[in-house]
Amino acid sequence: MRWIITLLFLAVFQWYSYQAVKTIVSNRWILFVYFLLVVLIIGNLLFHTLVLERTTATEPRLMYAIGFFITLFAFQAVVTLVLLGEDILRLPQGAYAYFTKMPGQTQFLPERRKLISQLAVGLAAIPFASLLYGMYRGKYNYKVLSYTLEYDDLPEAFEGFKIAQISDIHSGSFDNAEKVQHGVDLVNAQQADVVLFTGDLVNNRADEIHPWIKTFQQIKAKQGVFSVLGNHDYGDYMRWETAEAKKENLQSLFKAQKEMGWDLLLNESRFIEKEGQRLALVGVENWGSGFKQEGDLGKALEQVNADDFKILLSHDPSHWEAQVLPHPFKIHLTLSGHTHGMQFGIEIPGWIKWSPVKWRYKQWAGIYESASQRLNVNRGFGYLAYPGRVGMWPEISVITLKKTKRNV
Numbered sequence: 001m002r003w004i005i006t007l008l009f010l011a012v013f014q015w016y017s018y019q020a021v022k023t024i025v026s027n028r029w030i031l032f033v034y035f036l037l038v039v040l041i042i043g044n045l046l047f048h049t050l051v052l053e054r055t056t057a058t059e060p061r062l063m064y065a066i067g068f069f070i071t072l073f074a075f076q077a078v079v080t081l082v083l084l085g086e087d088i089l090r091l092p093q094g095a096y097a098y099f100t101k102m103p104g105q106t107q108f109l110p111e112r113r114k115l116i117s118q119l120a121v122g123l124a125a126i127p128f129a130s131l132l133y134g135m136y137r138g139k140y141n142y143k144v145l146s147y148t149l150e151y152d153d154l155p156e157a158f159e160g161f162k163i164a165q166i167s168d169i170h171s172g173s174f175d176n177a178e179k180v181q182h183g184v185d186l187v188n189a190q191q192a193d194v195v196l197f198t199g200d201l202v203n204n205r206a207d208e209i210h211p212w213i214k215t216f217q218q219i220k221a222k223q224g225v226f227s228v229l230g231n232h233d234y235g236d237y238m239r240w241e242t243a244e245a246k247k248e249n250l251q252s253l254f255k256a257q258k259e260m261g262w263d264l265l266l267n268e269s270r271f272i273e274k275e276g277q278r279l280a281l282v283g284v285e286n287w288g289s290g291f292k293q294e295g296d297l298g299k300a301l302e303q304v305n306a307d308d309f310k311i312l313l314s315h316d317p318s319h320w321e322a323q324v325l326p327h328p329f330k331i332h333l334t335l336s337g338h339t340h341g342m343q344f345g346i347e348i349p350g351w352i353k354w355s356p357v358k359w360r361y362k363q364w365a366g367i368y369e370s371a372s373q374r375l376n377v378n379r380g381f382g383y384l385a386y387p388g389r390v391g392m393w394p395e396i397s398v399i400t401l402k403k404t405k406r407n408v
Contacts, residue, residue, distance in 0.1 A: 013076040014038065016083045023117040038072065045069045059203060060175045063387040064135070070386050071131040075124045082120035086113075134343070134388030140179035141393045142186050142381075147367055149374055150404045151332060155277035155309055158401055163311070164192035164221065165397040167337025168200040168230065168380035171216075172208030173387065180215055183381060183394065187219050190398050194223040194272065197262065198337045199230025199286065199315030203384060204238045206252035217260045223272050227262045228283040230315040230338060231291045232384075265313060267296040269304050280308040282331070287323065288316030288338065297323055304329070311335065317363040320375045333399070334375045339364045341379040341392030355392055365392070 021034050048065040164187055174180050187195060202208040209216075219225055233253055240246040257264045265283020272279045282304060287295030295314060304310060310331050312324060317336040324331050341347075341364065345355030357364045361377075368375045379395040 010042075012084075013073070013080050016080040017076040020079045020083060020117040020120050023114050024121060041065075041068045041072050059172050059208075060387070063173060063383075063385060066385055067131070067135050067387045071128055071135075074127040074131055078124035078127060079117075079120045082123060083116060086116045130390045131386075131388065134386075134390035136388075138389040138393065139383045139387060140176060140183070141389065142183045142396060143393045144186060144190065144396045144398055145366075146398045146400070147376065148400045148402055149333065149367075150402045151309070151372070152404045153307075153309065153332075154401055154403045155274075155279065156403060157275035157277040158279055158309070159403050161194075161279070161401045162190065162192045163335075163397075163399040163401070164190045164195045165198060165335050165376065165378050165399065166195070166381045166395075167198040167315075167335075167378040168340055168382055168384075169197070169209075169216070170200055170203050170232070170380075170382035170384045171212045172203040172205065173383055174212065175387075177215070180212065183396070184215055184218055187396055190396065192221050192398065194281075195219055195221040195225040196281070196311070196313055196335055197225065197227035198313050198335050198378060199228050200232045200337065200380075200382075200384075201227070201230070201253065201257070203232055204235055206235075206249050206256060209253070209256045213256055213259050216262075219260075225260075225262045226270065226281055226283065226313065227257055227264050228313040228315060229264070229266070229285050229294075231286045231288060234286070234292060234294075236292060265300070267294075267299045269300055269302075271308075278308065280304045280310045281313070282310055283313040284319070286315050287319045289318035289322060291316060295319060295323075297327060301327075301329060306330075317361060317375060317377045320363060320368075321370075324375075325370055325373060331373055333401075334373070335378070335397075336363075336375060337378045337380055339377060339379070340384065341365045343380075343383055343386055343389045343392055345391040347391055 018035070022031060025031065045065045045068075048062045166187060233250075235246050235249045240249070254264060263270065265281070267284050269280055269282045272281065282300045284295035284297055284300045287293045287297075297312075306329050310329065310333070312331045312334045314320070314324070314334055314336055316338045320334050320336065324334050339357050339361050342355045342357035345353070345357075347353045353365065355364065363375055363377050365377050365379050368377070376397055376399060378397050379392050381394050381396070383389060383394070
């Protein structure tokens with residue numbers, strides 16, 4: 001039934017879009033080129049999803065097949081909505097003209113249809129061009145977003161302590177080593193005291209990171225690089241020949257992170273010490289509402305004291321309200337990722353921050369606060385499915401900790 005509904009929607013989109021193009025242009029060759037592009041884009045997607053096996057080698061090509069289909073779909077959806085809306089409005093007008101026998105009621109309709117078609121195509125060109133740009137430039141348009149967070153109980157030795165956070169690398173998606181290197185260089189340019197990675201190193205398989213180990217091995221910080229797992233790191237979204245093969249894949253991912261010099265936290269903690277004071281880094285496995293829930297916050301905090309200053313790495317931001325805020329220990333700062341900002345949205349600092357992902361996640365990008373506990377949701381370093389970004393650019397979060405100044 002779902003396939004039938006999907007095919008019906010696609011058929012309606014194709015018909016309205018073709019009619020719009022046909023109304024605007026009369027050149028048969030242009031119509032043929034449009035028809036050919038539609039066939040190639042839909043055919044390419046079907047070929048990659050139904051014929052080719054989804055392996056690491058074919059994954060970037062599959063993403064481009066998805067990306068071009070999404071771009072075409074967005075164009076056709078806007079055209080269809082405009083023309084369908086016009087048809088709905090025109091229906092009672094036509095019925096009224098028919099029953100009242102008023103002369104000349106339909107003479108202007110062809111010109112009106114052409115005008116509406118031109119409007120529809122013009123509006124549809126906006127998401128069409130944006131999505132193409134997102135694939136061409138947006139996916140590697142790295143941005144450094146800086147925040148300063150103040151705490152009353154920050155140990156004095158950690159005044160000005162700088163954290164660089166990256167998340168959702170999805171290394172199996174990358175197709176440009178030079179651009180990825182630029183992103184890594186940007187991370188190092190922040191000269192952070194510590195670099196924290198909040199999960200999804202790969203899309204499915206550990207071997208996706210192998211070509212990139214030397215690249216991410218370059219990330220350095222004074223106090224080290226620490227990481228946790230995301231939902232994609234477990235290999236749950238593909239079929240494995242045996243359960244043992246899946247376990248070996250996870251062990252291979254652990255080994256890759258060790259080769260990169262990253263300290264992977266699996267429901268455990270580490271301490272950074274300065275001048276006799278300490279800061280606790282706490283890392284949980286993935287815990288998400290509607291996703292894998294391997295995270296054990298209680299276990300991760302076993303070696304941590306209630307009065308320690310705590311930074312938690314937890315991939316999915318839904319964990320924050322579900323378990324972190326209700327916990328008797330105060331978790332000063334939680335770092336998450338997962339949402340990617342849906343890789344699509346509109347963001348003008350101080351004016352607007354919007355993405356469709358807000359309908360799924362209450363906390364989906366940037367800093368959130370509740371009872372002096374903060375959460376930062378990183379928009380992600382890489383990309384998944386749609387091989388691009390529009391408005392929600394790949395992000396390196398830089399957080400500087402400050403001790404609240406007291407007025408004397």
